Amino acid sequence: MSEVLKNIADAIFEGDAERTIELADQALSEGVNPQSIIDKGGVAGLERLGEAFDNLDVFLSELMLGGEAMKGLIEKMTPLFETEDGGGFKGTVVVGCARGDLHDIGMNLVATQLAVSGYKIINMGTDVAVNEYVDKAEEVDADIIAVSSLLTTSAYYQEELIQRLEIEGKRDRFKIIVGGGPITHEWTKKIKADGYARTAPLAVELCNQLMKTDRNTAKEPIIIE
Ligand code: B12
Numbered sequence: 001m002s003e004v005l006k007n008i009a010d011a012i013f014e015g016d017a018e019r020t021i022e023l024a025d026q027a028l029s030e031g032v033n034p035q036s037i038i039d040k041g042g043v044a045g046l047e048r049l050g051e052a053f054d055n056l057d058v059f060l061s062e063l064m065l066g067g068e069a070m071k072g073l074i075e076k077m078t079p080l081f082e083t084e085d086g087g088g089f090k091g092t093v094v095v096g097c098a099r100g101d102l103h104d105i106g107m108n109l110v111a112t113q114l115a116v117s118g119y120k121i122i123n124m125g126t127d128v129a130v131n132e133y134v135d136k137a138e139e140v141d142a143d144i145i146a147v148s149s150l151l152t153t154s155a156y157y158q159e160e161l162i163q164r165l166e167i168e169g170k171r172d173r174f175k176i177i178v179g180g181g182p183i184t185h186e187w188t189k190k191i192k193a194d195g196y197a198r199t200a201p202l203a204v205e206l207c208n209q210l211m212k213t214d215r216n217t218a219k220e221p222i223i224i225e
Contacts, residue, residue: 002027002030002032004023004026004027004030004032004041005027005032005036005037005040005041005044006041007023008020008023008024008027008037008041008042008045008073009040009041009042009044009045009048010045011023011045011069012041012042012044012045012046012049012066012069012070012073013045013046013048013049013052013066014065014066015062015064015065015066015068015069016069017065017068017069017072020042020069020070020072020073021072021073021076023041024037024041024073024076024077027041028080034077034080034081035081035201037073037077038073038074038077038109039199041073042070042073042074043070045066045070046066046067046070046105049062049063049066050063067105070105071105071108074105074108074109074112078112081112081113081116082116083116083118084116084117084118086118089118089119089120090117090118090119090207090208090211091119091120091143091144091207091211092119092120092121092122092140092141092142092143092144093111093114093119093120093121093122093142093143093144093145093146093207094122094124094133094136094137094140094142094144094145094146095107095110095111095114095121095122095123095124095146095148096123096124096125096126096128096132096133096146096147096148097125097126097127097128097147097148097149097150097154098128098147098148098149098151098154098155098156098157098158099127099128099129099130099154099157100127100151100153100154100157101126101127101148101149101150101151101154101180102126102127103126103148103150103151103180104125104126104148106148106150106179106180106200107123107126107146107148107180108123109200110146110148110179110200110203111123112200113200113201113203113204114146114203114204114207117204117207117208119207120140122136122140122142124136128147129157130157130160130161130164131164133145133147133161134161134164134165134168134170137173137174138170138173142174143174143175143210143211144174144175144176144177144207144210144211145161145174145175145176145177146176146177146178146179146203147161147176147177147178147179148178148179148180149178149179149180149181149182149183150180150181150182151182152182155178155180155182155183155187158176158178158183158191158193159190159191161176162176162191162192162193171215172215175194175195175210175213175215176193176194176195177193177194177195177196177197177203177206177207177210178191178193178195178196179196179197179198179203183196184196185223185225188221188223189220189221192221193221194210194213194215194221194222195209195210195221195222195223195224196221196222196223196224196225197223197224197225198224198225202224202225203224205224206222206224209222209224210222
């Protein structure tokens with residue numbers, strides 16, 4: 001990995017927002033693309049922070065600083081993503097973090113990538129209740145509902161959303177995609193979601209594939225890892 005990306009990861013790990021932006025400017029001037037700055041710099045730093053938190057080497061305050069530094073980095077990179085041209089939207093996606101989940105960094109990355117790839121995005125933010133997804137999806141006639149979960153406990157609400165749609169006879173109206181740290185292939189299949197993607201760029205590929213798929217004939221979820 002290039003030196004500057006390693007330094008960005010360090011700055012995120014240390015929660016140093018100012019240095020993160022300085023280094024991002026340096027990386028851009030060296031010709032590094034915004035996606036690599038986010039993935040190989042920012043996300044790499046946050047992953048290390050998560051491990052350190054797991055091992056009790058850092059505490060919640062450090063996690064928060066790292067999260068804030070990452071948000072600043074994403075804000076800086078977002079206008080630099082190339083927007084896909086083309087008439088009209090490819091589809092409408094309601095995006096949000098599952099009930100009880102405040103981890104919105106990854107969810108916002110997914111929302112941004114989908115938006116620059118030509119999707120109309122309704123971003124519901126964090127801690128979104130099951131009925132809020134359903135009401136909004138109906139209101140905007142969404143094609144896809146995307147639910148992000150970084151907590152094992154909030155992932156449960158992905159399942160509840162699907163069950164709720166089934167009970168109300170609305171399951172075939174929307175495609176449900178899931179993602180986030182604890183989400184696996186097995187979980188996606190178990191809860192009968194329509195798809196899972198590991199990263200934000202892969203979420204775009206997933207939505208592109210799902211937009212060509214008929215829910216009634218698709219028996220297996222689409223998994224993009
Ligand atoms: C930053 C952070 C925080 C910040 C969040 C700030 C924010 N605004 O988001 C703060 C400090 C608030 C926080 C709080 C907590 N956190 Co925290 N946090 C993290 C950390 C370090 C990074 C998360 C992150 O942003 N990663 C970077 C992004 C880009 O990655 P991502 O979210 O996975 O998203 C990518 C993909 O998953 C995918 N994706 C994401 N969503 C979706 C959705 C769809 C549909 C698709 C297709 C794809 C997709 O695309 C994204 C981009 O490529 C993780 C550790 C880790 N390695 O994940 C812990 C972590 C998630 N947190 C954890 C915990 C325990 C907590 C707390 C409970 C701590 C506490 N004791 O209070 C609280 C809970 C708060 C709450 N109610 O949500 C645990 C969760 C354990 C678990 N499995 O349940 C982790 C794993 C840390 C650990 N190793 O223990 N946290």
